[in-house]
Amino acid sequence: MAVTKIEPRIFKGARDFLPDEMIHREDIIKQMRAVFQKYGFEPIETPAIEYLNVLTGKYGEDADRLIYKLNYKTGTKDEAALHYDLTVPFSRVIAMHKDLTKPFRRYQIQPVWRADTPQPKQGRFREFYQCDIDAIGSKSMLVDAEIICIVNEILTALGFKGFLIRVNNRKVLNGFVQYMGLDESLTGEICRSIDKLDKMPMKEVVQELLSKNIPVENVVKLSEIFPPGADGKVGRITMAKAEELMKGIAIGEEGITELNQLFAYLGCMNIPKENFVFDMSLARGLDYYTGPIFETTLPSQPHIGSLTGGGRYDNLISSFSGVDTPAVGTTLGLDRIFSAMQQLGMLSKANTRTKILVTVFSKDTILNSLGLTSSLRNAGINAEIYHEPVKLKSQFSYADKKGIKYVAIIGEDEIKNGQVTIKDMITGEQKIYTNEELLKWASGI
Amino acid sequence: MAVTKIEPRIFKGARDFLPDEMIHREDIIKQMRAVFQKYGFEPIETPAIEYLNVLTGKYGEDADRLIYKLNYKTGTKDEAALHYDLTVPFSRVIAMHKDLTKPFRRYQIQPVWRADTPQPKQGRFREFYQCDIDAIGSKSMLVDAEIICIVNEILTALGFKGFLIRVNNRKVLNGFVQYMGLDESLTGEICRSIDKLDKMPMKEVVQELLSKNIPVENVVKLSEIFPPGADGKVGRITMAKAEELMKGIAIGEEGITELNQLFAYLGCMNIPKENFVFDMSLARGLDYYTGPIFETTLPSQPHIGSLTGGGRYDNLISSFSGVDTPAVGTTLGLDRIFSAMQQLGMLSKANTRTKILVTVFSKDTILNSLGLTSSLRNAGINAEIYHEPVKLKSQFSYADKKGIKYVAIIGEDEIKNGQVTIKDMITGEQKIYTNEELLKWASGI
Numbered sequence: 096m097a098v099t100k101i102e103p104r105i106f107k108g109a110r111d112f113l114p115d116e117m118i119h120r121e122d123i124i125k126q127m128r129a130v131f132q133k134y135g136f137e138p139i140e141t142p143a144i145e146y147l148n149v150l151t152g153k154y155g156e157d158a159d160r161l162i163y164k165l166n167y168k169t170g171t172k173d174e175a176a177l178h179y180d181l182t183v184p185f186s187r188v189i190a191m192h193k194d195l196t197k198p199f200r201r202y203q204i205q206p207v208w209r210a211d212t213p214q215p216k217q218g219r220f221r222e223f224y225q226c227d228i229d230a231i232g233s234k235s236m237l238v239d240a241e242i243i244c245i246v247n248e249i250l251t252a253l254g255f256k257g258f259l260i261r262v263n264n265r266k267v268l269n270g271f272v273q274y275m276g277l278d279e280s281l282t283g284e285i286c287r288s289i290d291k292l293d294k295m296p297m298k299e300v301v302q303e304l305l306s307k308n309i310p311v312e313n314v315v316k317l318s319e320i321f322p323p324g325a326d327g328k329v330g331r332i333t334m335a336k337a338e339e340l341m342k343g344i345a346i347g348e349e350g351i352t353e354l355n356q357l358f359a360y361l362g363c364m365n366i367p368k369e370n371f372v373f374d375m376s377l378a379r380g381l382d383y384y385t386g387p388i389f390e391t392t393l394p395s396q397p398h399i400g401s402l403t404g405g406g407r408y409d410n411l412i413s414s415f416s417g418v419d420t421p422a423v424g425t426t427l428g429l430d431r432i433f434s435a436m437q438q439l440g441m442l443s444k445a446n447t448r449t450k451i452l453v454t455v456f457s458k459d460t461i462l463n464s465l466g467l468t469s470s471l472r473n474a475g476i477n478a479e480i481y482h483e484p485v486k487l488k489s490q491f492s493y494a495d496k497k498g499i500k501y502v503a504i505i506g507e508d509e510i511k512n513g514q515v516t517i518k519d520m521i522t523g524e525q526k527i528y529t530n531e532e533l534l535k536w537a538s539g540i
Numbered sequence: 541m542a543v544t545k546i547e548p549r550i551f552k553g554a555r556d557f558l559p560d561e562m563i564h565r566e567d568i569i570k571q572m573r574a575v576f577q578k579y580g581f582e583p584i585e586t587p588a589i590e591y592l593n594v595l596t597g598k599y600g601e602d603a604d605r606l607i608y609k610l611n612y613k614t615g616t617k618d619e620a621a622l623h624y625d626l627t628v629p630f631s632r633v634i635a636m637h638k639d640l641t642k643p644f645r646r647y648q649i650q651p652v653w654r655a656d657t658p659q660p661k662q663g664r665f666r667e668f669y670q671c672d673i674d675a676i677g678s679k680s681m682l683v684d685a686e687i688i689c690i691v692n693e694i695l696t697a698l699g700f701k702g703f704l705i706r707v708n709n710r711k712v713l714n715g716f717v718q719y720m721g722l723d724e725s726l727t728g729e730i731c732r733s734i735d736k737l738d739k740m741p742m743k744e745v746v747q748e749l750l751s752k753n754i755p756v757e758n759v760v761k762l763s764e765i766f767p768p769g770a771d772g773k774v775g776r777i778t779m780a781k782a783e784e785l786m787k788g789i790a791i792g793e794e795g796i797t798e799l800n801q802l803f804a805y806l807g808c809m810n811i812p813k814e815n816f817v818f819d820m821s822l823a824r825g826l827d828y829y830t831g832p833i834f835e836t837t838l839p840s841q842p843h844i845g846s847l848t849g850g851g852r853y854d855n856l857i858s859s860f861s862g863v864d865t866p867a868v869g870t871t872l873g874l875d876r877i878f879s880a881m882q883q884l885g886m887l888s889k890a891n892t893r894t895k896i897l898v899t900v901f902s903k904d905t906i907l908n909s910l911g912l913t914s915s916l917r918n919a920g921i922n923a924e925i926y927h928e929p930v931k932l933k934s935q936f937s938y939a940d941k942k943g944i945k946y947v948a949i950i951g952e953d954e955i956k957n958g959q960v961t962i963k964d965m966i967t968g969e970q971k972i973y974t975n976e977e978l979l980k981w982a983s984g985i
Binding site for chain 2: 110
């Protein structure tokens with residue numbers, strides 16, 4: 096076949112995942128799936144390609160510009176594009192399949208695409224995975240509590256320690272805008288400023304609000320309320336204090352009631368008290384949240400950013416499908432979680448899942464080595480056979496490079512005695528086993 | 541947030557996978573992964589988006605037309621497209637990462653895209669999954685044997701019975717063209733005709749070759765050799781007969797030696813003799829094969845088509861990367877396998893993996909139900925709690941619709957006595973357990 100030679104290049108902002116990363120990514124996803132399933136979430140997948148008009152007009156203009164369009168029926172209603180996230184395609188599925196039993200809990204783990212300027216160092220890519228869970232069709236705080244529990248259980252199972260799930264409620268933030276004596280229309284503006292209290296000192300946030308022509312007598316209410324915290328930043332307002340502030344503000348009281356309910360549920364689920372906290376300074380970027388919101392960070396590793404983020408969005412799907420469809424969900428950032436685990440030394444070096452390499456002593460003993468390899472595999476043990484009867488040293492070197500811990504040697508002596516020599520590639524130690532002993536030993540490695 | 545209402549439509553030729561299909565697809569992939577790993581294959585992933593010039597000129601003109609291009613830097617060398625298969629992106633990875641330890645065995649499970657006319661009934665879609673395994677860097681027949689064993693082990697584990705892995709060698713087909721007294725340049729033509737012997741009678745194949753101006757004295761050699769078979773089609777040539785035909789034809793003898801070696805290796809691996817067969821009428825479509833080729837069908841279900849197909853292609857990667865890189869691999873057709881399992885009634889009805897639904901008797905007992913749900917989950921059991929204290933009948937109906945087999949009831953009596961009532965939704969039977977008994981029982985469901 097005639098093949099034109101071309102320079103092998105990878106698309107800018109995209110990544111190849113080789114085994115050393117893929118093995119961990121697979122393990123993380125496997126862990127996530129197990130927990131999702133434990134809570135009754137079911138898998139769905141949607142195609143990468145959607146009609147462009149299904150995607151646009153949902154995220155805002157800035158995001159719309161980042162949608163990758165295909166060179167396909169351009170300018171028609173059949174113009175096609177790559178999905179920008181998993182939430183809008185999921186909303187489309189819900190709108191098309193009205194018969195799905197509600198509440199419908201789904202997980203969806205797929206790549207998404209954004210025509211952004213790649214910043215690999217900041218973990219920003221053009222193609223990356225999202226792991227989303229969403230439960231639709233229920234306004235019960237039980238469902239919100241479940242989502243928070245899932246986040247807790249996954250991060251714990253992955254080995255994270257000291258993470259904190261910060262919880263707030265958009266209704267409380269709406270109430271707080273009223274408490275500040277400001278018009279509801281300023282909620283977005285105020286939320287964005289409050290959100291920064293985690294990263295910058297109060298006086299800078301105040302300055303910012305003043306520069307946006309918010310009157311000083313209103314802004315001062317903000318600065319008075321938050322207690323002083325570490326590093327010149329603010330501390331946390333307690334639930335009791337928030338409850339006091341919201342007295343007489345209907346929307347705020349509603350938010351407090353929801354949070355009390357939510358925390359009561361969390362109290363009798365599998366989640367340690369120190370892993371979550373009420374945090375009135377959490378606002379989250381997206382406009383569509385309507386109730387509880389939550390975000391997970393590693394307080395001791397502020398540079399890592401949030402590992403998960405989500406909340407309740409009771410109006411998004413209904414405005415899409417025309418049917419009242421309350422919803423709550425979260426994204427777990429696979430890339431962020433992987434990168435955090437890498438930075439925190441939580442990942443072992445892994446180039447392979449092979450437990451044992453069976454070497455081939457000579458041309459005449461290939462079938463013996465192959466028989467042994469087969470019986471190891473029959474016993475459910477991941478085993479490789481070296482492909483050529485070359486010098487044992489080269490075969491050891493292959494095991495070494497790939498990170499296979501054990502090597503089996505069957506030379507003529509071993510064959511005669513029905514034995515196998517096992518070499519531990521790390522300690523260099525060698526041990527002789529009968530075939531039967533070997534299978535027993537190998538089942539435990 | 542203002543959202544424009546649009547008609548929810550799915551891209552033509554693409555599919556949404558809802559839980560009833562996704563659960564099975566996930567299980568099939570999980571099974572594949574386990575076997576791949578047992579044979580030392582490691583996971584990789586490549587991005588969906590590749591530069592267009594990485595993809596074109598590899599598959600032939602017809603296929604190139606089916607590549608989805610993005611509306612991105614059109615006409616420049618940075619023009620981008622969606623990958624058409626996983627083999628070319630894998631070749632690019634090999635060319636870019638020359639330091640990968642060889643032999644390098646990888647599996648890769650990802651969607652691919654083809655701008656084709658969708659024919660859902662024939663299982664032809666514009667977006668579908670490929671599950672590929674390839675081993676590069678070895679010419680040893682051990683590696684070919686492994687690939688065949690993997691196919692056998694996966695199909696067996698999935699529950700297929702009576703499948704047949706047909707095995708041939710391109711070198712034997714090359715030799716056969718010489719045996720027919722024809723020029724090597726006609727190999728492709730002859731292969732395509734031989735490939736049809738499985739589907740049409742010999743006389744039609746002969747007619748086709750004559751119509752292509754192949755002299756009758758050559759064509760007759762083909763019709764003489766194949767023994768008569770069932771349904772007017774041809775039977776199989778034995779290995780002994782093939783060996784006899786190839787005597788004195790160097791390339792053919794080489795092919796026979798390889799096949800003998802391959803079958804000797806298969807003989808001492810985990811594969812029953814009746815699951816594979818030498819079949820000189822197997823040719824496979826793609827031009828790039830150079831050695832053993834193999835394809836799996838269900839002889840009793842001819843309409844289903846091949847479940848897997850692959851072979852050795854020692855020159856493809858080297859012509860791409862410039863470095864000698866022998867390779868052998870196979871594709872396992874996830875959609876084809878899923879559809880075959882569906883048609884053969886091998887898949888249970890599955891809308892959920894939830895084992896048990898914990899109902900909520902009243903507003904006052906939510907926390908009791910939640911506590912029980914948590915302890916079930918703690919014990920590793922997939923459990924859901926109903927989200928609202930509505931009538932039990934509605935909660936049972938939810939379990940029924942979702943296909944959850946067991947329902948737990950904790951009313952006031954149960955709470956008082958530290959008990960739980962379990963209802964089997966299929967038989968209607970009810971049993972009372974203490975909390976401790978329940979966890980023990982539930983671990984076994």
